[in-house]
Amino acid sequence: MEVILQNYNILIIDFLFTLIENFFLIKFLEIFFHKTKNISLLFSILLTLISYLFYYTVPFDFQVFGTFIVPLFLLIYCKINLPDKFTKQLLFSVLTYINLFLVDMSIYIISFFIDINILTSLVAYSFDYILIITFQRLSLIVEYFFVKYFYQTKPLYSNKTSNLIILLLIMVIIYPEVFLTKYISKSPLDFFSFTISILLFIIILFLIMLIYKNIQIDNKKIIEQEILIDTIKHEERVLKLIEDKTTEMNRIIHDLKAHKSVYHYLEENSKENEANDYLEQLKNSIMYVYTSNDVLNFILNEKAKLAKSFDIDIKYILQGDFSTSIENIDLSILIGNLLDNAIEAAKESTPKFIHVKMTQDNHKLLIDIENSFNKINVKNNSFISTKNNNKKHGFGMSNIKLIVEKYHGNEYINYDDSIFKHVCILPLKQ
Amino acid sequence: MNIGICDDEIEFIEKLNIILMMTLKKTNHEIFIKYFLNGYDLLEEINKLDVLFLDYEMPLLNGIDILKKNTNKTLIIIIITKYDHIVFSTFEFGIYWFIRKSHLKNDIDKCLKKLLKEFNKNSEKFKYSSYNKSISLYFHLINYVITEKNYIKIYTDDTCYKIRETFNSISKKFNSNLFLIPSYGILINMNFIVFIDFHSSIIYLNNGKEIKISRSKKKEVKEVYGSYLTKL
Numbered sequence: 001m002e003v004i005l006q007n008y009n010i011l012i013i014d015f016l017f018t019l020i021e022n023f024f025l026i027k028f029l030e031i032f033f034h035k036t037k038n039i040s041l042l043f044s045i046l047l048t049l050i051s052y053l054f055y056y057t058v059p060f061d062f063q064v065f066g067t068f069i070v071p072l073f074l075l076i077y078c079k080i081n082l083p084d085k086f087t088k089q090l091l092f093s094v095l096t097y098i099n100l101f102l103v104d105m106s107i108y109i110i111s112f113f114i115d116i117n118i119l120t121s122l123v124a125y126s127f128d129y130i131l132i133i134t135f136q137r138l139s140l141i142v143e144y145f146f147v148k149y150f151y152q153t154k155p156l157y158s159n160k161t162s163n164l165i166i167l168l169l170i171m172v173i174i175y176p177e178v179f180l181t182k183y184i185s186k187s188p189l190d191f192f193s194f195t196i197s198i199l200l201f202i203i204i205l206f207l208i209m210l211i212y213k214n215i216q217i218d219n220k221k222i223i224e225q226e227i228l229i230d231t232i233k234h235e236e237r238v239l240k241l242i243e244d245k246t247t248e249m250n251r252i253i254h255d256l257k258a259h260k261s262v263y264h265y266l267e268e269n270s271k272e273n274e275a276n277d278y279l280e281q282l283k284n285s286i287m288y289v290y291t292s293n294d295v296l297n298f299i300l301n302e303k304a305k306l307a308k309s310f311d312i313d314i315k316y317i318l319q320g321d322f323s324t325s326i327e328n329i330d331l332s333i334l335i336g337n338l339l340d341n342a343i344e345a346a347k348e349s350t351p352k353f354i355h356v357k358m359t360q361d362n363h364k365l366l367i368d369i370e371n372s373f374n375k376i377n378v379k380n381n382s383f384i385s386t387k388n389n390n391k392k393h394g395f396g397m398s399n400i401k402l403i404v405e406k407y408h409g410n411e412y413i414n415y416d417d418s419i420f421k422h423v424c425i426l427p428l429k430q
Numbered sequence: 431m432n433i434g435i436c437d438d439e440i441e442f443i444e445k446l447n448i449i450l451m452m453t454l455k456k457t458n459h460e461i462f463i464k465y466f467l468n469g470y471d472l473l474e475e476i477n478k479l480d481v482l483f484l485d486y487e488m489p490l491l492n493g494i495d496i497l498k499k500n501t502n503k504t505l506i507i508i509i510i511t512k513y514d515h516i517v518f519s520t521f522e523f524g525i526y527w528f529i530r531k532s533h534l535k536n537d538i539d540k541c542l543k544k545l546l547k548e549f550n551k552n553s554e555k556f557k558y559s560s561y562n563k564s565i566s567l568y569f570h571l572i573n574y575v576i577t578e579k580n581y582i583k584i585y586t587d588d589t590c591y592k593i594r595e596t597f598n599s600i601s602k603k604f605n606s607n608l609f610l611i612p613s614y615g616i617l618i619n620m621n622f623i624v625f626i627d628f629h630s631s632i633i634y635l636n637n638g639k640e641i642k643i644s645r646s647k648k649k650e651v652k653e654v655y656g657s658y659l660t661k662l
Contacts, residue, residue, distance in 0.1 A: 304514075315515065315528070316515035317527070318516070321520070359521050363625035410628060410656070412659055414656075414661070416662055425625075427625070
């Protein structure tokens with residue numbers, strides 16, 4: 001320690017290198033976030049300072065616990081930036097930490113071939129040391145850009161994957177604890193510790209690959225599961241609607257006699273226009289939009305009725321043959337949720353309107369919904385309605401997202417002070 | 431801009447005419463309005479029109495029949511109807527919007543606001559001149575632009591203009607509200623896009639052409655196309 005303190009230049013270089021390393025680790029972690037708070041540099045300086053403080057104040061026997069500083073910090077950073085489940089935060093911080101670890105391990109293995117005694121060079125701050133740490137940082141940076149480029153799916157995962165993650169975590173902790181301190185520190189590196197290092201290296205790499213692959217598979221499965229849950233809820237709603245519809249039909253049949261006498265009265269008094277208007281009104285009260293898809297008709301008409309009950313001016317343009325579209329259940333969840341959101345927003349505004357444009361051609365289904373709205377709360381890139389039951393509305397939005405994702409589609413949202421526009425495009429398999 | 435109104439009720443045409451004149455005279459567009467009382471007269475002059483207000487329910491030739499026979503691809507069609515909805519079993523007609531006789535004033539105001547925005551854009555021209563050639567083209571009529579060796583090829587519906595220019599020098603003239611760049615050297619008018627398949631990175635144009643998106647432009651294409659689709 002005295003040697004190091006005497007040599008300030010080296011201390012500064014060392015500090016800078018550690019800072020770069022920590023900065024890229026934190027950047028790496030940020031790949032997983034939707035939104036960052038721009039405190040990555042501040043945080044990496046803090047992390048570097050704390051680890052330095054730790055190594056210069058804590059007695060040598062306990063320094064092995066220093067291994068936990070970085071993952072702990074990453075976890076804290078995750079907690080600040082990502083309001084999510086704890087397991088998810090743990091997953092991200094472990095995945096990030098493992099990168100650092102893999103780079104370190106690869107250097108130990110390389111050192112076997114090029115005959116550098118790592119521990120001595122580390123202490124001596126020789127040219128080899130500079131070479132090694134430069135290589136370390138470079139590989140970290142390369143890894144960062146590599147993952148940033150290829151990371152696209154949302155990490156949803158099952159219990160099986162989280163077990164794998166725990167296994168990985170144990171391995172990562174055991175390695176420096178047992179092997180690094182007991183075997184590798186015995187320099188020069190012997191054949192036994194070399195084999196163990198290689199073996200561990202391969203196993204950890206394999207585990208990481210497995211986890212990434214599992215995340216992708218789980219992602220798909222979980223999306224389907226969540227849609228299924230909503231499908232069941234949706235079916236319950238449809239059952240209730242059918243009940244309502246039956247009651248309504250009964251009422252209409254009951255009223256038919258009365259309608260008949262009104263019509264006759266108007267006709268006999270030669271008020272033909274009024275009689276026609278009356279019939280038109282009656283027609284509108286029963287059924288409204290007709291397409292070649294019964295499910296679509298049902299949902300559009302129900303929502304139009306709901307919108308009209310709030311005095312919302314609702315317009316539909318439907319172009320294309322909807323008889324073979326995406327699966328009916330998905331279509332009704334998608335349109336139902338989109339229209340529910342639009343109605344929810346429009347009923348709080350003045351003037352109230354909803355314009356729906358649906359086009360289906362050989363390639364795609366395009367749903368374009370424009371509605372008036374009053375106030376919007378933007379939180380974590382998702383829209384939460386002004387109604388009290390925030391949870392329910394958020395659920396609707398995420399369902400739209402799930403179905404759009406299921407069909408590899410895209411959705412776009414735009415709004416100004418008074419108009420909100422939501423466009424979904426789903427590719428259709430030919 | 432040439433506006434056509436086709437309706438069998440003369441009173442309604444007059445009403446619409448007054449509203450259009452009142453709203454459009456404030457703008458600095460030259461407006462010509464033509465009336466057609468039936469579909470046959472309309473079809474004779476349909477190619478000269480920019481915007482058409484078409485009654486959906488007419489005797490003899492109704493709205494659908496006229497749309498089926500329409501040959502003007504860039505025509506902006508606005509349907510007039512007494513219903514709150516229009517349903518077409520085919521997708522080819524590309525209806526811009528519709529207005530309801532029952533909510534005439536309100537609907538027209540909204541519709542014209544959109545229409546004028548569209549038209550302000552449509553009045554911009556791409557101009558190019560060299561020692562032996564000069565070109566002046568409306569941007570909205572350009573389908574796509576492709577770079578080939580030292581030349582730029584500009585495609586419209588029926589012609590292809592070849593000019594000696596670099597892509598960098600002309601690409602700045604093309605507005606990203608209407609044109610997107612799927613890969614270096616190519617510009618596409620988004621009005622002519624049928625569908626973008628982001629999964630296999632292919633853009634399908636309405637003339638059957640397929641254009642590949644380069645990997646580095648994929649994110650940008652997604653954003654530009656998204657803001658085109660959701661423009662208010």
